[in-house]
Amino acid sequence: MSQPWISGNKFALLENGEQYYPRVFEAIAQARREVLLETFILYEDKVGKALHAALLAAARRGAQVDVTIDAFGSPDLSEEYVSSLTAAGVRIHVFDPAPRLFARVNYFRRMHRKLVVVDGKLAFVGGINYSADHLADYGPEAKQDYAVEVQGPIVAHIRSFMLSAIAEGRTGRRWFSWRRAHPSVAPSPPVGEADALFVWRDNRDHTNDIERQYRLAVRLARKRVVIANAYFFPGYFFLRELRKAARRGVEVSLILQGNPDMPIVQTAAAMLYHHLLRGGVRIYEYCERPLHGKVAVVDDEWATVGSSNLDPLSLSLNLEANVMIRDRQFAATVSASLQRLMRDSCRQVEAADLKEWPTWRKLRSYFLFHVLRRYPYWAGRLPAHAPRLAPLLPAETAATDKLDKIDKQAFP
Structure with a gap:
């Protein structure tokens, strides 16, 4: 409901x-x-x-x-x-x-x-x-x-x-x-x-409400999307919406961890960089200190703040809560904060920065495609007390x- x-x-x-x-x-x-x-x-x-x-x-x-x-x-x-x-x-x-x-x-x-x-x-x-x-x-x-x-x-x-x-x-x-x-x-x-x-994720009636609202906002975006998220490894459909938005001319920017509290977090997100950059998504790594935020702003009106990361734990397992906000003044405040973060405390990741063996990148991309496409199903099979x-x-x-x-x- x-x-x-x-x-x-x-x-x-x-x-x-x-x-x-x-x-x-x-x-x-x-x-x-x-x-x-x-x-x-x-x-x-x-x-x-x-x-x-x-x-x-x-x-x-x-x-x-x-x-x-x-x-x-x-x-x-x-x-x-x-x-x-x-x-x-x-x-x-x-x-x-x-x-x-x-x-x-x-x-x-x-x-x-x-x-x-x-x-x-x-x-x-x-x-x-x-x-x-x-x-x-x-x-x-x-x-x-x-x-x-x-x-x-x-x-x-x-x-x-x-x-x-x-x-x-x-x-x-x-x-x-x-x-x-x-x-x-x-x-x-x-x-x-x-x-x-007010949107929450549970393991019964609201299993994907937060992700669904994110994807809807990205799908309706016309000018810009800025997402700052500490633990970023979303599912296939979420990534597809980001790439589709970028390809229709929306400026899509991700602020991710560059100085992570857990190194595996940055490693997991970096596995998606080639796929996202090829789709026109801009990636910024926040390097001043560990990023723990879970915020986003779309165009000049929609924003969200909450507890949900964009990773398998938050999107498929944890109990989370976000508030989605439609208000130009608040969206402008969030946008200004994130723009300041990108300008003063981030480094932008370019395709030339990613040095990898092409064959390994293709194998990894094939593996990731199937993992990301199926992990909501696998997560749903885990015990849900x-x-x-x-x-x-x-x-x-x-x-x-x-x-x-x-x-x-x-x-x-």
């Missing part, structure tokens, strides 16, 4: 932790009724501790606070960290708390979303986790990333989605009334001119710490 576009919204682009964390923590500090937060990674560093303080204060003021974390992405929270939150009434939900003996077995189909809703009136959507490596003072490995602050009627849709995800994960039932525990909040009145579509959330309690944290120590000793 397709989701509706909602009008009357306002968006503000937030770049990196320096802009994102102060706005989120300020919003939580003003919460009076409810804070909903989902994240893949929550570390107990200076960012995680600042979040802890904000959530603790909100709960003590009487707000209902629900925090959902991924078991794989956030495994190392101490008993003290958890117990102080739960004692104040914070409910911490752990996605896919699979047993881990000597190695982590719950790597695939992770809860990769990064969402916040405060009092049903203000939301944040993006790719920024709660960890110090999203701040510039972390050093050369600090990530380049984006999120958006959201106001307007679309916030009610994001809130409804988050409450439904908690209900389904805790009860196993797809339709569940949260009216008693969570009184309904009237949708915000129109506050801006932006149309918005139902979303499962479990409350994280202090005693469980202590047991998890012991398992983590075993993990690290066996797999340093």
Whole structure:
């Protein structure tokens, strides 16, 4: 079932932790009724501790606070960290708390979303986790990333989605009334001119919604497409849309990792360079620091920000969430940010830069063609467990710490 576009919204682009964390923590500090937060990674560093303080204060003021974390992405929270939150009434939900003996077995189909809703009136959507490596003072490995602050009627849709995800994960039932525990909040009145579509990927009813919206936007492009994505290895049909757009005169630019946090990421993307360059797509490698963003802008009107990469994990396995935005002012803001990135911090990849044996390139292209054409089918054959959330309690944290120590000793 397709989701509706909602009008009357306002968006503000937030770049990196320096802009994102102060706005989120300020919003939580003003919460009076409810804070909903989902994240893949929550570390107990200076960012995680600042979040802890904000959530603790909100709960003590009487707000209902629900925090959902991924078991794989956030495994190392101490008993003290958890117990102080739960004692104040914070409910911490752990996605896919699979047993881990000597190695982590719950790597695939992770809860990769990064969402916040405060009092049903203000939301944040993006790719920024709660960890110090999203701040510039972390050093050369600090990530380049984006999120958006959201106001307007679309916030009610994001809130409804988050409450439904908690209900389904805790009860196993797809339709569940949260009216008693969570009184309904009237949708915000129109506050801006932006149309918005909240889109997510799950393993049941919305398996390809994010990719479908990307492909539709590229298919309708008339002037330019700029995509900045950290982990780029999309399927055959996505690549075909990019090449078709470039061949009809659209300026198609990709900003990919040139200083990757994981070398295999750049290696995988580079395997597509010949195919894309021959099709007229421009490729820029961001070399200043690791790129973690998942943003795009098309022409002068459409943009997206969210958690979804353009790789097999995000497009076929993980639980993701993006917001699609139709607004000229916001699109201009995103475009200006990405143009600055390309101008000041990227190197453009040219065909002459790619030195390869032609026969190997042909063999590799043949192999990639069939892999990319079929991987959505193969991914669909992997086990797709139902979303499962479990409350994280202090005693469980202590047991998890012991398992983590075993993990690290066996797999340093």
